[in-house]
Amino acid sequence: xxxxxxxxxxxxxxxxxxxxxxxxxxxxxxxxxxxxxxxxxxxxxxxxxxxxxxxxxxxxxxxxxxxxxxxxxxxxxxxxxxxxxxxxxxxxxxxxxxxxxxxxxxxxxxxxxxxxxxxxxxxxxxxxxxxxxxxxxxxxxxxxxxxxxxxxxxxxxxxxxxxxxxxxxxxxxxxxxxxxxxxxxxxxxxxxxxxxxxxxxxxxxxxxxxxxxxxxxxxxxxxxxxxxxxxxxxxxxxxxxxxxxxxxxxxxxxxxxxxxxxxxxxxxxxxxxxxxxxxxxxxxxxxxxxxxxxxxxxxxxxxxxxxxxxxxxxxxxxxxxxxxxxxxxxxxxxxxxxxxxxxxxxxxxxxxxxxxxxxxxxxxxxxxx
Amino acid sequence: xxxxxxxxxxxxxxxxxxxxxxxxxxxxxxxxxxxxxxxxxxxxxxxxxxxxxxxxxxxxxxxxxxxxxxxxxxxxxxxxxxxxxxxxxxxxxxxxxxxxxxxxxxxxxxxxxxxxxxxxxxxxxxxxxxxxxxxxxxxxxxxxxxxxxxxxxxxxxxxxxxxxxxxxxxxxxxxxxxxxxxxxxxxxxxxxxxxxxxxxxxxxxxxxxxxxxxxxxxxxxxxxxxxxxxxxxxxxxxxxxxx
Amino acid sequence: xxxxxxxxxxxxxxxxxxxxxxxxxxxxxxxxxxxxxxxxxxxxxxxxxxxxxxxxxxxxxxxxxxxxxxxxxxxxxxxxxxxxxxxxxxxxxxxxxxxxxxxxxxxxxxxxxxxxxxxxxxxxxxxxxxxxxxxxxxxxxxxxxxxxxxxxxxxxxxxxxxxxxxxxxxxxxxxxxxxxxxxxxxxxxxxxxxxxxxxxxxxxxxxxxxxxxxxxxxxxxxxxxxxxxxxxxxxxxxxxxxxxxxxxxxxxxxxxxxxxxxxxxxxxxxxxxxxxxxxxxxxxxxxxxxxxxxxxxxxxxxxxxxxxxxxxxxxxxx
Numbered sequence: 064x065x066x067x068x069x070x071x072x073x074x075x076x077x078x079x080x081x082x083x084x085x086x087x088x089x090x091x092x093x094x095x096x097x098x099x100x101x102x103x104x105x106x107x108x109x110x111x112x113x114x115x116x117x118x119x120x121x122x123x124x125x126x127x128x129x130x131x132x133x134x135x136x137x138x139x140x141x142x143x144x145x146x147x148x149x150x151x152x153x154x155x156x157x158x159x160x161x162x163x164x165x166x167x168x169x170x171x172x173x174x175x176x177x178x179x180x181x182x183x184x185x186x187x188x189x190x191x192x193x194x195x196x197x198x199x200x201x202x203x204x205x206x207x208x209x210x211x212x213x214x215x216x217x218x219x220x221x222x223x224x225x226x227x228x229x230x231x232x233x234x235x236x237x238x239x240x241x242x243x244x245x246x247x248x249x250x251x252x253x254x255x256x257x258x259x260x261x262x263x264x265x266x267x268x269x270x271x272x273x274x275x276x277x278x279x280x281x282x283x284x285x286x287x288x289x290x291x292x293x294x295x296x297x298x299x300x301x302x303x304x305x306x307x308x309x310x311x312x313x314x315x316x317x318x319x320x321x322x323x324x325x326x327x328x329x330x331x332x333x334x335x336x337x338x339x340x341x342x343x344x345x346x347x348x349x350x351x352x353x354x355x356x357x358x359x360x361x362x363x364x365x366x367x368x369x370x371x372x373x374x375x376x377x378x379x380x381x382x383x384x385x386x387x388x389x390x391x392x393x394x395x396x397x398x399x400x401x402x403x404x405x406x407x408x409x410x411x412x413x414x415x416x417x418x419x420x421x422x423x424x425x426x427x428x429x430x431x432x
Numbered sequence: 433x434x435x436x437x438x439x440x441x442x443x444x445x446x447x448x449x450x451x452x453x454x455x456x457x458x459x460x461x462x463x464x465x466x467x468x469x470x471x472x473x474x475x476x477x478x479x480x481x482x483x484x485x486x487x488x489x490x491x492x493x494x495x496x497x498x499x500x501x502x503x504x505x506x507x508x509x510x511x512x513x514x515x516x517x518x519x520x521x522x523x524x525x526x527x528x529x530x531x532x533x534x535x536x537x538x539x540x541x542x543x544x545x546x547x548x549x550x551x552x553x554x555x556x557x558x559x560x561x562x563x564x565x566x567x568x569x570x571x572x573x574x575x576x577x578x579x580x581x582x583x584x585x586x587x588x589x590x591x592x593x594x595x596x597x598x599x600x601x602x603x604x605x606x607x608x609x610x611x612x613x614x615x616x617x618x619x620x621x622x623x624x625x626x627x628x629x630x631x632x633x634x635x636x637x638x639x640x641x642x643x644x645x646x647x648x649x650x651x652x653x654x655x656x657x658x659x660x661x662x663x664x665x666x667x668x669x670x671x672x673x674x675x
Numbered sequence: 676x677x678x679x680x681x682x683x684x685x686x687x688x689x690x691x692x693x694x695x696x697x698x699x700x701x702x703x704x705x706x707x708x709x710x711x712x713x714x715x716x717x718x719x720x721x722x723x724x725x726x727x728x729x730x731x732x733x734x735x736x737x738x739x740x741x742x743x744x745x746x747x748x749x750x751x752x753x754x755x756x757x758x759x760x761x762x763x764x765x766x767x768x769x770x771x772x773x774x775x776x777x778x779x780x781x782x783x784x785x786x787x788x789x790x791x792x793x794x795x796x797x798x799x800x801x802x803x804x805x806x807x808x809x810x811x812x813x814x815x816x817x818x819x820x821x822x823x824x825x826x827x828x829x830x831x832x833x834x835x836x837x838x839x840x841x842x843x844x845x846x847x848x849x850x851x852x853x854x855x856x857x858x859x860x861x862x863x864x865x866x867x868x869x870x871x872x873x874x875x876x877x878x879x880x881x882x883x884x885x886x887x888x889x890x891x892x893x894x895x896x897x898x899x900x901x902x903x904x905x906x907x908x909x910x911x912x913x914x915x916x917x918x919x920x921x922x923x924x925x926x927x928x929x930x931x932x933x934x935x936x937x938x939x940x941x942x943x944x945x946x947x948x949x950x951x952x953x954x955x956x957x958x959x960x961x962x963x964x965x966x967x968x969x970x971x972x973x974x975x976x977x978x979x980x981x982x983x984x985x986x987x988x989x990x991x992x993x
Contacts, residue, residue, distance in 0.1 A: 066537055066538050066539075066540060068537070069533065069534050069536075069537030069538060070534075070537075070538070072534075073523070073526065073530075073534050076525065076526055076530065077523070077525060077526075080525045081525070264777075264779065264782070265775055265776070265777045265778075265779035266779050266780065266781055268740075268743075268745060268773070268775045268779060269773060269774075269775060269779050269780070269793075269838075270796070271745060271768070272743045272744070272745065272768050272771065272773040273768055273769070273793075273796045273797060274765070274768060274769045274796065274797060274798065275796055428764070429744070429745055429746055429747060430740060430745045430746050471857070472828055472829075472855065472856055472857030472858070472860070473828050473855035473856070474827060474828055475857070572731065572732055598731075599730055599731035599854075599883055600730050600731065601729070601730035601733075601898065601988075601992060602730075602885070602985055602988055602989050602992070603989060603992050603993065604730070606944055606945055609945065613928045617928075627855050627857075629858060630947060633946075633947030633948050634945070634947070642857065652947075652948065653948060663947075664947075665858050665886070668857070668858040668859070669858055669859055669862065672857065672858070672859045673859070
């Protein structure tokens with residue numbers, strides 16, 4: 064029989080008899096397609112709109128009814144003065160603000176031009192542009208409906224005023240997300256191999272048979288990485304600021320504190336993976352796969368969370384990077400203080416505690432043979 | 433029986449960066465001999481055997497195996513020899529027969545030939561009931577013997593065994609050496625490395641390696657006589673002290 | 676295992692032994708379907724060099740891991756230094772010196788850094804306890820800034836031993852410390868062990884080398900999780916069902932085949948250039964000599980010899 068055929072046959076045998084390879088071949092593609100299908104959902108729904116209706120008449124109300132029954136938009140509140148606009152955007156729940164000039168309806172009925180403004184929060188340029196497009200469409204439809212010789216023109220002034228990103232600099236969008244991703248990967252990847260490496264080499268056995276406690280061993284491993292990863296994070300921030308002009312509008316101290324928290328959290332995740340993995344390869348693979356892919360797809364870094372089905376939104380809520388990105392944007396771009404980010408910070412704190420605790424518990428004082 | 437030289441090594445040097453693993457080795461092996469390469473771990477045995485098998489190229493020196501220049505035509509060498517590396521080299525997730533068929537196929541044997549010979553082999557070893565068992569579930573001692581049989585399945589002129597009997601019990605060890613003797617009788621030259629000095633006694637000729645150099649070479653009985661000691665272990669100690 | 680040797684092991688497990696350093700009673704451990712230790716009972720007294728002799732898979736590493744509290748036994752009672760391995764593992768981990776199978780110190784740390792690390796983990800001062808490891812560590816001193824991974828096999832073992840001793844343990848557990856190491860270093864290692872014993876250290880060693888078995892004060896031969904025999908080397912030798920004869924001749928291999936077929940011979944095994952054999956009941960060594968010579972093999976010589984540990988082990992296996 065030809066040598067080549069024997070080799071091919073052997074390889075098939077190896078493949079079919081190895082669970083992991085089968086998982087990669089079939090399990091992963093299926094999962095990826097499902098996730099991508101749901102997440103990369105360019106369908107548009109429930110975008111928060113706040114309304115600054117200086118006129119409040121029959122026309123404006125009709126328009127608003129149409130807007131909010133379209134299914135694309137959700138009503139996020141009324142604004143009563145100019146300052147309120149920025150305030151609403153700061154909350155993060157509002158992606159666009161509709162402003163009707165005073166006497167809107169009267170001007171239309173009397174055949175004059177009536178102006179309305181759409182101001183968008185372009186820290187999410189995709190959403191901003193689409194919002195403007197849909198809103199304009201709804202308004203055009205209404206215009207057609209009420210068309211007549213005595214009816215005035217509605218002029219839509221779409222102010223794609225990036226409330227926080229005046230010059231539409233993509234770095235503002237990407238640096239926070241990238242930072243969250245990189246720091247999580249590096250931290251988790253590094254620590255994930257540290258325990259498994261000792262397991263593989265056999266040095267773990269000798270350390271266990273000593274007065275050292277699991278908590279000491281784990282904290283002893285995490286600490287140098289915290290310091291190093293912190294320097295790393297700092298470097299990324301400096302690069303972002305000096306090379307791309309990324310602003311740090313809020314408190315630097317708060318920013319660094321959050322950075323430290325996030326790093327500790329990522330390291331704890333890494334250690335947890337490390338205690339459960341049998342070999343360095345498994346640990347690395349798990350870190351890359353369990354952390355990287357979901358982070359890229361589900362953390363709100365690239366694809367908006369609002370569009371995802373409920374199940375994936377819940378999954379997203381379990382991912383530390385999702386919260387960290389919000390914190391970063393809030394502090395750096397919006398200049399928010401602890402008052403605004405305390406809830407996300409609390410979430411990260413709780414997650415850190417859980418992972419560290421789990422890692423220490425999982426770190427078996429006995430060999431798993 | 434013809435006693436021509438089947439392996440000829442002259443001034444073999446193998447260097448890894450600054451580290452000299454094989455330092456000017458000179459020796460030859462005759463057809464049908466059981467030749468032992470002894471030494472502790474790190475002495476250079478595995479490095480040398482890999483060069484002889486065509487798996488690694490020497491830094492300098494000449495290595496002729498079965499008439500082929502191993503440094504220039506390693507692929508030719510690989511076709512004419514059998515090789516069993518440390519521990520065993522059978523695939524744990526394939527069955528006994530699948531492993532035999534694979535190696536037979538790799539060396540160009542026809543499927544029919546493989547089937548006949550493997551039946552013979554399994555019957556001779558007394559394990560035809562293990563034919564369709566995964567190697568992973570075959571006891572350790574049997575795996576070693578099986579690996580050896582697979583290494584000589586295609587009837588090569590020389591078989592290279594790198595530390596084949598690590599950690600097995602004394603009986604299995606002896607059974608393994610019985611297989612080696614049978615192979616020797618069938619005209620196959622056996623080149624074996626080991627760090628068990630007592631196995632040296634089973635060889636026709638041995639070569640003691642330490643720190644990359646050959647410290648002593650010859651027939652075990654003669655070596656013991658010339659050093660005035662009773663065991664190869666003691667020969668080694670004397671040799672090491674002289675270094 | 677014969678009933679007799681089972682009795683022997685019970686006798687060796689004497690509860691009359693005062694304050695044994697190690698006590699194992701009916702210990703069993705299984706990995707899935709594979710039994711690693713079966714109903715294992717053993718005592719080790721203070722100041723002994725106790726050897727665990729057997730091939731791979733016999734259960735040595737499993738037993739050591741149980742004793743060093745790294746894994747739990749499925750059944751049985753195990754006490755080390757008077758403390759239970761299950762409940763009291765913290766005390767045991769502070770008080771024993773452990774050298775697992777492979778070289779398990781940090782390859783990328785230097786000799787000195789390794790020693791300092793272990794000393795600090797156990798909270799001891801190197802200067803205080805240096806006298807314990809002086810002879811062993813001395814040849815390493817000139818290399819103290821070399822990375823441990825770059826040492827020779829023999830040196831690595833010395834370093835590992837030093838690190839295991841630095842905190843003055845009550846028990847030293849060494850799992851195959853000399854496998855693959857050159858013969859000179861092996862000898863030196865065992866010389867060190869004897870010196871430690873004289874100073875009162877209790878040592879438990881696993882080894883597949885039968886010749887090292889001879890240097891133990893007491894030993895247990897194990898195979899597939901069971902004890903084949905245990906006791907002092909002399910005691911084990913005395914239990915050999917002999918007498919044992921050594922036969923040398925011109926064609927050893929053919930002679931061996933003949934011996935195996937012969938009814939005169941009860942067992943025959945190759946030992947180096949000669950054959951060790953025991954006779955069947957009623958047979959005489961002269962008839963064996965005759966038989967071999969008749970088959971055309973020359974230079975046949977026989978002599979009665981004392982059994983070695985390996986002879987004993989082989990007899991238990993067959």
